[in-house]
Amino acid sequence: MTEAILSGNEAIARGAWEAGVEVAAAYPGTPSTEILENVSQYPEIYAEWSANEKVALDVAIGAAYAGRRAMAAMKHVGLNVASESLFYSSYTGVNAGLVIINADDPGLHSSQNEQDNRHYARFAKVPMLEPSDSQEAKEMVGAALDLSEQFDTPVIVRTTTRTSHAKSVVTLEERRVYEKRPYEKNPRKYVMIPGFARQRHPVVEERMLRLAEYAESCPYNRVEMGDTALGIVTCGPSYQYAREVFPQASFLKLGMVWPLPEKLLRDFAAKVERLIVVEELDPFFEEHIRALGIPVEGKSIFPLVGEFTPDVVRQAAYVAGLIQEPPVPRAFDKGDLPMRPPVLCAGCGHRDVFWSLRKLKVAVNSDIGCYALGVMPPIGATDTIGCMGASIGVATGMRRGGLEKDNVAVIGDSTFFHAGLPALASAVYNQTPITVVIVDNRTTGMTGHQGNPGSGLTLRGEGGQRIDIEAVVRAIGVDHVRTVHSNQRSELEQALREAIKHDAPSVVIAETPCIFVSAHLREPYVVVEEDCNGCTLCMRIGCPAILKSEKLDEKSGRPLAFIDATACTGCGLCFDVCARQAILEGALKTDTTSSVEAMA
Numbered sequence: 107m108t109e110a111i112l113s114g115n116e117a118i119a120r121g122a123w124e125a126g127v128e129v130a131a132a133y134p135g136t137p138s139t140e141i142l143e144n145v146s147q148y149p150e151i152y153a154e155w156s157a158n159e160k161v162a163l164d165v166a167i168g169a170a171y172a173g174r175r176a177m178a179a180m181k182h183v184g185l186n187v188a189s190e191s192l193f194y195s196s197y198t199g200v201n202a203g204l205v206i207i208n209a210d211d212p213g214l215h216s217s218q219n220e221q222d223n224r225h226y227a228r229f230a231k232v233p234m235l236e237p238s239d240s241q242e243a244k245e246m247v248g249a250a251l252d253l254s255e256q257f258d259t260p261v262i263v264r265t266t267t268r269t270s271h272a273k274s275v276v277t278l279e280e281r282r283v284y285e286k287r288p289y290e291k292n293p294r295k296y297v298m299i300p301g302f303a304r305q306r307h308p309v310v311e312e313r314m315l316r317l318a319e320y321a322e323s324c325p326y327n328r329v330e331m332g333d334t335a336l337g338i339v340t341c342g343p344s345y346q347y348a349r350e351v352f353p354q355a356s357f358l359k360l361g362m363v364w365p366l367p368e369k370l371l372r373d374f375a376a377k378v379e380r381l382i383v384v385e386e387l388d389p390f391f392e393e394h395i396r397a398l399g400i401p402v403e404g405k406s407i408f409p410l411v412g413e414f415t416p417d418v419v420r421q422a423a424y425v426a427g428l429i430q431e432p433p434v435p436r437a438f439d440k441g442d443l444p445m446r447p448p449v450l451c452a453g454c455g456h457r458d459v460f461w462s463l464r465k466l467k468v469a470v471n472s473d474i475g476c477y478a479l480g481v482m483p484p485i486g487a488t489d490t491i492g493c494m495g496a497s498i499g500v501a502t503g504m505r506r507g508g509l510e511k512d513n514v515a516v517i518g519d520s521t522f523f524h525a526g527l528p529a530l531a532s533a534v535y536n537q538t539p540i541t542v543v544i545v546d547n548r549t550t551g552m553t554g555h556q557g558n559p560g561s562g563l564t565l566r567g568e569g570g571q572r573i574d575i576e577a578v579v580r581a582i583g584v585d586h587v588r589t590v591h592s593n594q595r596s597e598l599e600q601a602l603r604e605a606i607k608h609d610a611p612s613v614v615i616a617e618t619p620c621i622f623v624s625a626h627l628r629e630p631y632v633v634v635e636e637d638c639n640g641c642t643l644c645m646r647i648g649c650p651a652i653l654k655s656e657k658l659d660e661k662s663g664r665p666l667a668f669i670d671a672t673a674c675t676g677c678g679l680c681f682d683v684c685a686r687q688a689i690l691e692g693a694l695k696t697d698t699t700s701s702v703e704a705m706a
């Protein structure tokens with residue numbers, strides 16, 4: 107028997123391979139991104155980054171219709187984007203198995219909201235499984251595909267950040283090979299016009315009843331009897347924490363989190379004196395159990411907000427008098443560490459854009475990507491950020507809503523293809539005179555440098571076609587388009603001024619490949635100590651390569667600036683802002699070739 111220590115995401119990829127998945131599609135998003143990155147290592151699976159989660163799910167649905175086992179993966183908010191497809195596929199059902207991996211992010215490690223996507227299973231009337239370690243994560247992919255074929259339904263496997271990223275031991279098995287199922291044209295099943303969809307709804311309801319029956323004996327719904335004074339219903343990583351905090355208690359660990367096993371819940375509740383639910387985020391089980399008429403406690407004890415840890419569960423249990431011992435104070439706590447706020451990398455072209463926008467004193471409707479950091483001090487240029495693709499629509503609305511000053515939408519290349527295109531088309535169609543700055547760093551930087559249609563790099567790094575953003579924008583009907591290199595600041599500023607003045611939709615494409623995807627060939631800048639007076643102007647660009655020196659200016663007593671040569675990429679923004687010309691290009695400067703060209 108071979109064993110390996112895998113993260114939940116690695117285990118899911120392995121589970122897909124073992125369970126005979128042949129098509130997998132995703133759009134990156136923390137904490138789900140590594141699933142497809144790992145799937146791409148298995149040559150038997152066609153794997154792609156799609157332009158967004160809805161496309162990814164449609165691709166997986168199509169593959170399942172055609173007769174091959176398929177998987178789509180996304181973060182929790184990705185399922186919002188893909189929800190239309192989730193709902194229709196619930197009605198059509200599948201042919202070969204279809205599993206949707208949904209990764210929730212309690213604690214908002216990397217998201218704009220906390221969202222408990224167990225609700226989606228209930229809402230879309232599909233089953234959902236939830237693992238609590240990597241072994242279960244791997245197994246549940248196969249189990250979900252089996253269920254999908256048995257009940258003719260998409261099946262969601264929900265993870266959370268902890269299950270996705272924590273590592274534990276997994277038993278590896280061989281790949282199971284399945285015959286391709288033949289596809290047969292069947293419009294009454296696969297064409298969701300009202301007349302046919304109406305007939306599918308009762309099928310879905312009947313399927314949920316059969317699934318609820320199955321949940322009673324699902325091997326992942328496990329009763330572990332201990333002391334009957336306390337019974338705990340739980341799932342996912344909360345199960346691991348509750349096991350640590352209440353080692354003596356009885357447990358009903360739900361691996362199938364929707365539909366819920368009514369009889370099993372009643373039987374378990376009848377065996378214990380006090381029933382509590384330990385679940386992260388919403389009182390999903392708790393409300394359902396209470397609706398069955400069973401007395402239960404949950405959110406009156408444990409937090410509704412934020413990620414659980416063993417200490418969070420222990421503290422809440424202690425306050426409620428369920429245990430006698432509070433959490434043991436740790437040698438050092440997270441709170442003892444100095445804050446390290448996220449910051450744009452040294453040399454990032456996004457900084458030039460935000461610096462210019464701040465100078466122009468415009469309102470900035472930003473989008474989600476590394477450039478979301480444009481809101482952080484000291485630049486602080488951003489007014490709004492909502493969700494992926496919202497920048498252009500919100501900018502349009504603010505323009506139409508009578509905003510008293512000029513405003514500009516800022517959106518990255520990946521986000522532009524994800525959800526920016528329809529918003530720009532809408533602005534062009536309605537001739538709203540907004541300015542959109544597409545910050546094109548030729549990668550999906552925020553999630554770890556995945557390819558996208560604008561970079562042309564596919565998940566496997568081969569065979570892709572780069573889509574020219576300028577050509578797309580012009581084809582949509584934007585007649586005022588300027589492409590500039592973000593590091594060429596006077597041109598950038600000029601282009602921004604002209605675009606803002608333009609009385610129809612205008613686009614500035616600010617290009618600078620991310621410093622992680624293209625070598626920047628320029629030498630670091632240096633501070634000339636005798637010319638620096640410690641005024642801190644250069645520090646207001648928020649570059650992590652600029653530090654305070656231990657040396658002080660003789661007159662003012664202020665620390666001089668110092669440039670960390672190992673971090674500086676020679677972008678020169680500090681050179682531009684220094685009023686005293688106390689910053690100079692490095693002596694070794696050799697090549698200023700545009701790195702856009704260098705990448706091409």
Ligand SMILES: Cc1ncc(C[n+]2csc(CCOP(=O)(O)OP(=O)(O)O)c2C)c(N)n1
Binds near residue numbers: 135181477518549550
């Ligand atoms: C619906 C949704 N899917 C995925 C994500 C994760 N995510 C955040 S920003 C981003 C894209 C960033 O790429 P880009 O717009 O090119 O900007 P960059 O980070 O490269 O500057 C992704 C995939 C998300 N926040 N929301």
